[in-house]
Amino acid sequence: MSRNSAPTLHDVARRAGVSTATVSRCLNTPQLVAESTREAVLRAVDELGYTPHFAGRALASNRSNTIGAVIPTMENAIFARGLQAFQETLADAGVTLLVASSSYDAVREFEQIRALVGRGVDGLLLIGSARPAATYAFLDRRRIPYVMAWNYRPNQSGCHVGFDNRQAAIEMTRKVIALGHRRIAMIAGITRDNDRAFDRVDGVRDAVIQAGLAVEDLQIVEARYSLNSGGEACAALLERGPRPTAIICGNDVLAVGAIMMAKSLGLNLPEALSITGMDDIELARIVTPSLTTIHVPHRRMGSTAARALLAIRDGVTDCPGALIDTHLVMRDSLAPPPGADA
Amino acid sequence: MSRNSAPTLHDVARRAGVSTATVSRCLNTPQLVAESTREAVLRAVDELGYTPHFAGRALASNRSNTIGAVIPTMENAIFARGLQAFQETLADAGVTLLVASSSYDAVREFEQIRALVGRGVDGLLLIGSARPAATYAFLDRRRIPYVMAWNYRPNQSGCHVGFDNRQAAIEMTRKVIALGHRRIAMIAGITRDNDRAFDRVDGVRDAVIQAGLAVEDLQIVEARYSLNSGGEACAALLERGPRPTAIICGNDVLAVGAIMMAKSLGLNLPEALSITGMDDIELARIVTPSLTTIHVPHRRMGSTAARALLAIRDGVTDCPGALIDTHLVMRDSLAPPPGADA
DNA sequence: GAGATAAATGTAAACGTGTTCATGGAATAA
DNA sequence: TTATTCCATGAACACGTTTACATTTATCTC
Numbered sequence: 001m002s003r004n005s006a007p008t009l010h011d012v013a014r015r016a017g018v019s020t021a022t023v024s025r026c027l028n029t030p031q032l033v034a035e036s037t038r039e040a041v042l043r044a045v046d047e048l049g050y051t052p053h054f055a056g057r058a059l060a061s062n063r064s065n066t067i068g069a070v071i072p073t074m075e076n077a078i079f080a081r082g083l084q085a086f087q088e089t090l091a092d093a094g095v096t097l098l099v100a101s102s103s104y105d106a107v108r109e110f111e112q113i114r115a116l117v118g119r120g121v122d123g124l125l126l127i128g129s130a131r132p133a134a135t136y137a138f139l140d141r142r143r144i145p146y147v148m149a150w151n152y153r154p155n156q157s158g159c160h161v162g163f164d165n166r167q168a169a170i171e172m173t174r175k176v177i178a179l180g181h182r183r184i185a186m187i188a189g190i191t192r193d194n195d196r197a198f199d200r201v202d203g204v205r206d207a208v209i210q211a212g213l214a215v216e217d218l219q220i221v222e223a224r225y226s227l228n229s230g231g232e233a234c235a236a237l238l239e240r241g242p243r244p245t246a247i248i249c250g251n252d253v254l255a256v257g258a259i260m261m262a263k264s265l266g267l268n269l270p271e272a273l274s275i276t277g278m279d280d281i282e283l284a285r286i287v288t289p290s291l292t293t294i295h296v297p298h299r300r301m302g303s304t305a306a307r308a309l310l311a312i313r314d315g316v317t318d319c320p321g322a323l324i325d326t327h328l329v330m331r332d333s334l335a336p337p338p339g340a341d342a
Numbered sequence: 343m344s345r346n347s348a349p350t351l352h353d354v355a356r357r358a359g360v361s362t363a364t365v366s367r368c369l370n371t372p373q374l375v376a377e378s379t380r381e382a383v384l385r386a387v388d389e390l391g392y393t394p395h396f397a398g399r400a401l402a403s404n405r406s407n408t409i410g411a412v413i414p415t416m417e418n419a420i421f422a423r424g425l426q427a428f429q430e431t432l433a434d435a436g437v438t439l440l441v442a443s444s445s446y447d448a449v450r451e452f453e454q455i456r457a458l459v460g461r462g463v464d465g466l467l468l469i470g471s472a473r474p475a476a477t478y479a480f481l482d483r484r485r486i487p488y489v490m491a492w493n494y495r496p497n498q499s500g501c502h503v504g505f506d507n508r509q510a511a512i513e514m515t516r517k518v519i520a521l522g523h524r525r526i527a528m529i530a531g532i533t534r535d536n537d538r539a540f541d542r543v544d545g546v547r548d549a550v551i552q553a554g555l556a557v558e559d560l561q562i563v564e565a566r567y568s569l570n571s572g573g574e575a576c577a578a579l580l581e582r583g584p585r586p587t588a589i590i591c592g593n594d595v596l597a598v599g600a601i602m603m604a605k606s607l608g609l610n611l612p613e614a615l616s617i618t619g620m621d622d623i624e625l626a627r628i629v630t631p632s633l634t635t636i637h638v639p640h641r642r643m644g645s646t647a648a649r650a651l652l653a654i655r656d657g658v659t660d661c662p663g664a665l666i667d668t669h670l671v672m673r674d675s676l677a678p679p680p681g682a683d684a
Numbered sequence: 685g686a687g688a689t690a691a692a693t694g695t696a697a698a699c700g701t702g703t704t705c706a707t708g709g710a711a712t713a714a
Numbered sequence: 715t716t717a718t719t720c721c722a723t724g725a726a727c728a729c730g731t732t733t734a735c736a737t738t739t740a741t742c743t744c
Contacts, residue, residue, distance in 0.1 A: 005485075006459075006484060006730095008729095008730055008731085009730065009731060009732095010730080018693075018694085019693065019694045019695075020694090020730090020731080020732090021693070021694060021695080021696095021732080021733080022692085022693060022694075024731065024732060024733085025692095025693090025732095025733095028732080032691090032692080032693095033692070033693085034691085034692060034693090037692080037693085049480060049483065051456050051457075051459060051460040052460055052730085052731080053401075053460060053462070053729090053730050053731070054397070054400075054460050054461040054462055054730095055396070055397040055398075055400035055401040055406070055461075055462055055729085055730075055731090056397075056401055056699095056729070056730030056731040056732090057730075057731055057732075058396075058397035058699090058731085059395075059397040059398055059401055059698095059699045059700065059701090059729090059730075059731070059732090060698075060699055060730075060731040060732040060733080061699090061731075061732055061733085062699070062732090063732095064397070074422060074425070074426050074429075075422060075423065075426050077419065077422075080416060080417060080419075080422065081417065083416070084416050084417050087416075087443075096457070096461075098440065099441060101429075114393050115393075115438070117348075117393060118393040118394055118395065118396050119396040119397075119438075120395070120396055120397055138391060141391065142348060143347075227624065227628075256628060260627075260628065282569065283625070283628060285602075286569075286598060286602065286625060286628060286629050287628050287629075287630075288629075288630040348700095350699095350700055350701085351700065351701060351702095352700080360723075360724085361723065361724045361725075362700090362701080362702095362724090363702080363703080363723070363724060363725080363726095364722085364723060364724075366701065366702060366703085367702095367703095367722095367723090370702080374721090374722080374723095375722070375723085376721085376722060376723090379722080379723085394700085394701080395699090395700050395701070397699085397700075397701090398699070398700030398701040398702090398729095399700075399701055399702075400701090400729090401699090401700075401701070401702090401728090401729045401730065401731090402700075402701040402702040402703080402728075402729060403701075403702055403703085403729090404702095404729075405702095
């Protein structure tokens with residue numbers, strides 16, 4: 001081994017007085033090697049501070065023990081917790097996670113997928129299912145196993161681990177209506193290339209129709225997932241025509257932004273205005289009034305997705321997808337409208 | 343190219359009627375190849391949907407265009423924003439980021455570093471500088487460039503991009519004392535293997551001494567960085583002997599946990615009790631009362647660290663480290679103590 | 685004790701790319 | 715035209731590992 005570069009399998013082999021094949025076996029299939037030899041090899045490994053060279057290994061074995069994930073963003077907390085559990089479950093199986101972000105952009109997502117595939121990932125975690133056919137074509141051509149998470153629609157094809165966003169939105173909307181609200185508005189995420197956001201809008205709309213309310217009165221504003229956008233959207237809704245008594249938000253970040261804006265405009269929450277969220281991230285408990293939202297077991301979703309992906313990688317052919325169930329968490333930000341006979 | 347595996351350089355070469363060397367040059371040093379040839383090759387690349395094989399490339403070039411980062415945790419927001427900026431700056435230079443987490447454990451950190459080095463990273467981002475000598479020895483032996491971020495101490499060796507945690511804590515403590523507080527407590531992070539947490543404690547202690555207060559009266563509790571731990575620590579402090587009028591917290595997460603606990607115990611904030619944080623993450627603006635804290639320009643720190651690392655990788659020998667400056671942000675959670683003559 | 689079986693180890697050929705060196709051809713200068 | 719320079723290209727090896735196959739050594743069976 002030259003003084004300034006990493007020791008190789010060859011160096012270890014020479015030091016232990018065996019062949020490179022034996023060293024390799026010591027590290028990968030130790031049961032195939034004699035105890036005495038194994039000891040000598042491991043000692044040499046230790047003394048040299050040898051670390052296997054990933055590229056060499058990946059090239060020879062055609063396995064990278066790596067799984068990739070392309071998520072819309074790292075900055076919002078929405079994906080952080082689920083991804084952490086995903087990573088932990090993979091780590092237990094000796095698999096490394098590579099994360100890339102797409103900024104909610106389908107073209108960028110495709111680029112990131114290509115980059116990860118080029119790095120030899122054994123499988124991919126993708127968020128939702130709204131993406132161009134070309135992306136799916138690429139994945140199929142390369143025979144890359146992938147799992148789509150964070151959304152689960154009835155009767156869909158492919159392997160999905162997620163919750164029913166539409167149904168969750170319906171549940172929340174019914175609750176709002178049941179409390180007596182009639183002038184309802186929604187601050188939704190950008191629905192383009194985002195099936196979760198789309199399904200949530202769809203659910204709210206459906207619930208309104210089913211309740212016999214006029215769907216034309218349902219005001220919907222789309223906003224980027226950030227506190228500021230949520231606040232701006234809220235201000236815009238409050239300025240317009242008949243002021244809503246409840247605002248259903250596409251997620252907790254938008255809802256918290258809306259709450260802060262409403263407070264700064266002097267509104268008394270929740271008496272003057274009810275606001276609801278979705279996802280139940282940490283923020284929901286912290287904001288005042290605390291946020292009524294839909295709880296999503298993000299950690300369970302993440303680890304379930306990881307197990308599904310590992311199973312497919314190991315040859316399971318029928319998709320072990322899963323529908324994760326959610327529930328409404330009643331907190332302080334949702335109350336009957338002003339003047340309700342409740 | 344066999345039907346079910348990725349196209350290789352060889353496949354592209356055959357299709358374009360050139361050698362693999364020419365294809366390689368087309369992709370890496372296009373100026374060395376004739377225009378007409380280049381066109382033909384790029385067309386073939388496109389038609390085959392060719393993506394370079396990372397492992398092959400890394401093996402041959404001994405360059406991975408990858409930089410690794412080992413951070414204590416992904417779950418708390420403390421590192422998310424800075425890391426995002428770090429990643430964006432790297433991406434602009436065509437470099438991929440690999441992230442691993444150590445769970446605030448020095449042994450795990452070493453393992454993760456080894457794994458990343460095995461993957462051929464061209465450089466490393468590490469948090470702080472408190473780690474065993476063996477870790478540094480390994481890095482030096484392998485000649486891996488690394489930058490230590492999130493902390494900057496005067497007169498230290500090595501390449502650092504960060505802020506002066508001790509000085510920031512001093513500034514906050516002075517402010518608290520100036521408002522009239524005398525019975526002060528601190529909820530600190532776990533200081534073992536964590537120089538940022540240590541320096542913050544150090545700063546608070548120093549400021550107390552410099553102000554001529556009795557340092558024995560300064561109660562300090564260590565807690566893991568989570569809302570719950572912060573809350574529990576707060577409850578413990580409030581039960582003990584002379585109740586503090588101000589609690590200085592080691593970071594915003596602890597502070598928010600403390601605020602929620604204090605509120606749930608029926609205390610009127612900030613009149614009955616002042617609480618301060620550090621880092622200025624999003625939570626600080628959202629909690630009620632809004633949190634007085636030290637603002638840290640995380641994005642700037644991240645991108646500066648990225649540029650430093652790229653510079654070292656490209657041969658700059660003197661470390662382009664940087665001291666990032668911070669400032670105190672006065673919000674509602676800090677006020678004079680009860681009965682102050684202010 | 686001879687032959688058969690099993691266990692342990694070595695040999696050598698991949699894997700996909702970058703890169704050095706050699707080669708051929710075109711353009712330039714005399 | 716001939717000699718010279720320069721540019722574009724191809725052939726072949728190296729990178730570090732895994733693994734199929736060959737070989738040696740130990741163990742068992744009758």
